[in-house]
Amino acid sequence: MQHKSFRLLNAHRIVMKAAVYYRLDNIKVKDMPKPKIGQDEILVKMKACGICGSDLMEWYLKSRAPLVLGHEPAGIIVEAGDTVEHFKVGDRVFVHHHVACLTCHYCIRGDYTMCEQFGKTHITPGGFAEYFRVPAPNLQIDTLKIPDNLSFEEATLIEPVACCIRAMRKYHIQPSDAVAIIGAGPSGIINTILLKNSAASKIIVSDIVDYRLKVAERLGADLTINLRNENFIKKLKGVTDRRGADLVIVTAPNVEAFSEGMQACRRGGTLCLFAPTPPEVKAHVSPHRLFFSEITVIPSYSTSHVETRMALEMISSGRVKAKELITHRFPLTQIQEAFKTAVESKECLKVVVTNE
Ligand SMILES: [Zn+2]
Ligand SMILES: [Zn+2]
Numbered sequence: 011m012q013h014k015s016f017r018l019l020n021a022h023r024i025v026m027k028a029a030v031y032y033r034l035d036n037i038k039v040k041d042m043p044k045p046k047i048g049q050d051e052i053l054v055k056m057k058a059c060g061i062c063g064s065d066l067m068e069w070y071l072k073s074r075a076p077l078v079l080g081h082e083p084a085g086i087i088v089e090a091g092d093t094v095e096h097f098k099v100g101d102r103v104f105v106h107h108h109v110a111c112l113t114c115h116y117c118i119r120g121d122y123t124m125c126e127q128f129g130k131t132h133i134t135p136g137g138f139a140e141y142f143r144v145p146a147p148n149l150q151i152d153t154l155k156i157p158d159n160l161s162f163e164e165a166t167l168i169e170p171v172a173c174c175i176r177a178m179r180k181y182h183i184q185p186s187d188a189v190a191i192i193g194a195g196p197s198g199i200i201n202t203i204l205l206k207n208s209a210a211s212k213i214i215v216s217d218i219v220d221y222r223l224k225v226a227e228r229l230g231a232d233l234t235i236n237l238r239n240e241n242f243i244k245k246l247k248g249v250t251d252r253r254g255a256d257l258v259i260v261t262a263p264n265v266e267a268f269s270e271g272m273q274a275c276r277r278g279g280t281l282c283l284f285a286p287t288p289p290e291v292k293a294h295v296s297p298h299r300l301f302f303s304e305i306t307v308i309p310s311y312s313t314s315h316v317e318t319r320m321a322l323e324m325i326s327s328g329r330v331k332a333k334e335l336i337t338h339r340f341p342l343t344q345i346q347e348a349f350k351t352a353v354e355s356k357e358c359l360k361v362v363v364t365n366e
Contacts (some may be wrong), residue, residue: 028139029345045143049091052144057162059083059137061361069288080137081107084165104165106152122314152315167332172321174200177310185209190255193262194222206230221357283309335360
């Protein structure tokens with residue numbers, strides 16, 4: 011009897027562990043109140059949550075710290091409010107942290123990530139916690155049940171794959187296009203895999219880490235270029251009849267990558283800007299060259315409820331082999347180590363934080 015009441019107490023405990031980010035090298039696992047849910051919300055026990063490249067950008071997070079990061083979560087519903095429909099306790103779910111309103115000027119034009127509600131909606135406190143609360147809009151618009159054939163870890167790839175699919179829906183790939191991808195981190199590799207499933211004729215990937223280039227080769231790159239010891243532009247022009255790439259995707263978050271991307275793009279081609287730089291960083295773009303070269307620049311920020319559903323389909327069908335991207339796993343209690351690995355390891359792609 012005593013034993014049973016102890017178990018009950020444990021199940022209903024009101025504190026939980028969450029990882030509070032102060033700085034990249036200062037992330038502390040702390041006790042905090044377990045979130046309380048409203049009648050139209052759910053509480054999810056986090057099972058796995060990916061570390062995103064943007065979680066490693068100090069300039070991006072500095073003004074908001076301290077905060078609990080984690081926007082690539084998957085878990086299991088442990089509480090559901092009285093009026094919640096379509097979901098129940100025990101369901102395995104992926105939850106998108108941002109959702110659009112669907113009715114504003116931006117939304118009705120399909121620019122969901124520009125919606126004013128988009129950046130204001132959040133799961134609380136974040137994915138790097140034992141439990142997180144899913145507000146009603148996130149639940150209604152972008153909470154997806156994870157099919158039985160996918161693990162929680164694989165489901166953490168839904169958001170990053172969806173970001174790449176969003177970019178893909180913005181640029182137009184034509185049969186036989188040559189594509190150059192600058193940066194072979196998780197985003198570069200996911201773009202490679204998606205383009206391998208497209209009509210592109212050549213996929214050329216550049217990076218400074220050999221390990222990542224090897225993975226790119228294994229998962230679809232036709233040619234890889236290590237920027238440390240090869241001339242990227244020269245080699246790229248050599249395989250594109252001196253034109254340059256029809257489509258360039260810049261996934262490395264620095265201005266050098268952007269400038270190199272502009273040089274790598276053929277006349278009339280498209281450059282997809284897939285990663286931000288700090289706000290004060292400026293690139294020199296000549297309107298003269300932009301005009302006469304007719305290069306189209308397409309930035310792609312984040313993703314929406316449209317692409318998360320497509321990403322789930324691509325992962326569960328096996329077209330995107332999510333498992334191949336996950337190189338490291340750490341329990342929530344070792345999150346500092348997880349971040350350190352994501353920043354420093356040369357043999358690393360996606361790092362996933364888990365919670366048993
Ligand atoms: Zn992300
Ligand atoms: Zn809107």
